[in-house]
Amino acid sequence: MKDDPSRRDVLTTAARVSALLGLGAVGAYMVRKTMAHDGWQIDPELCVNSHVGAAELVACQKCATTCVLQLSAVRAVNNHAGCGRCYICPAYFDVKSAVGPDGLPSEKACPRDAIRRVAIGEIDPGDMANNYYEYQIDEKLCNGCGICVMGCKEPAGLGSIRLEVRYDLCVDCNRCSIAQTCPTDAYERIPFDKSKPVVAAERA
């Protein structure tokens, strides 16, 4: 080995400094257009289950089936402020099922029976149809299939139920499988300060 040590040192140092400058340039470029705090969010106006005008009447269910977790991190959330509290809730009942003896549809829409229906306010026991009902979604049972969201969306309902990412469950995959399969690209990673407002809440 007849390497001149000082010359090799100089070359290595030069390469090191240029590599450092390169990394700095990459960093500076990215910092210029960076954003602060972001996370996976569902754009309700794009989600086929909730946005008005979707032609097909079948819930998409991709959120329930493609999440890497056993039970999806996406759950249906009822924004109570925007809920019509209907006697016959099109998200709670399968309104196409046969009418039972009580005059209500005989089947529920939720395949996992995750919605609870309770009469609220000043209850009129003589005329049950004249009461308001609260619809609570049991988060532990919900798998985010979106059938209720589909039922509640306008014009059948007021659109108070949305699919939302539950951040205590979401493992924040860099490559989110739901985002990969979402048919309308409603599932996106955006800064929290640019979150889309929940439409129903604003209307109510």
Place this chain on the structure above:
Amino acid sequence: MTVRAVLVGLLLMLAASMPAGAQIDYQRPVDVAPTEKSIGGGYQVPVVQRRPPRSYALEIIDVGVLTAGLAATAWTLLVWRNRLATLAVSIVMLAYLGFYREGCVCPIGSIQNVAVALVDPNYSISYVVIAIFLLPLIASLFVGRVFCGGVCALGALQDLVLVRPGAVPPKLDRALGWLRYVYLVLAVILAVLPAANRDFIICRFDPFVGFFRRTGMIEILSFGAALLLLGLFIGRPYCRFLCPYGGLLALLARLTWRGVVPIPIRGQEGGLCPESCPYGAIDGIRVDQGECVSCARCYQACPREARQTRGPTLVKLTKMVGGGKR
């Protein structure tokens, strides 16, 4: 207007599928949600079931932990020169970044985000991701691949299962090492595709993240298990042959300012034992800084090292965890 049109269409569709009279004639009873006042009876609108996202402060703490891990490894490796201490740092990092943070965010996957951010003007990444991508690379320019040895959860997992290190023929080792760059190029190409076709294959085929989350696709979990089985006998197969970030670190670590070197003894030539390195990173007696993953096994195996540094070296315990000479 369109809303009404859709409503009519919906009712028509309902009517069409109706088995005469068996179904309710559904119509939305209200146009606006009733308020607390209109509901009456002291009703209060319940709180909406939402969970806030993980706070930004905690994400900054992740960066802090990563930085502390890099610094601690640099110290245990280059100053203390202690295998056990380096291993301890890597176990802490495995617990935090692996099992607590469940594998995300990680520098390996951040390659793809950085690639997209550099190409797509509409795509931006957070400060946290930029830091997580750059810090280990910068560290590798100064102190070598301390990220691989002390911080990376994937590396720590493989380091822990290595019980009977066997040698890979150097030519094969070098040839397989090129796979990392093939994977890197492929990952970058797939990441910078237009948004609709974009795919992050590094994350998709991450073999160990399923173990950290204790759930995942069975194919990927099996791939991870196979790599760990292979890793019983061949040191860190993922790091050496597949990890694209390891490939990047290797390029920069060649230029490292400080690295793993034998203790100099005046008037004597000295080196490190090639047999002590399960990763084939000691070429002759010199360390190939590009391939050294900073595990510090060579120090532990070196009799001269033991004489020079009389630290608390628990040889038996380190043999149990796969250290030492074969």
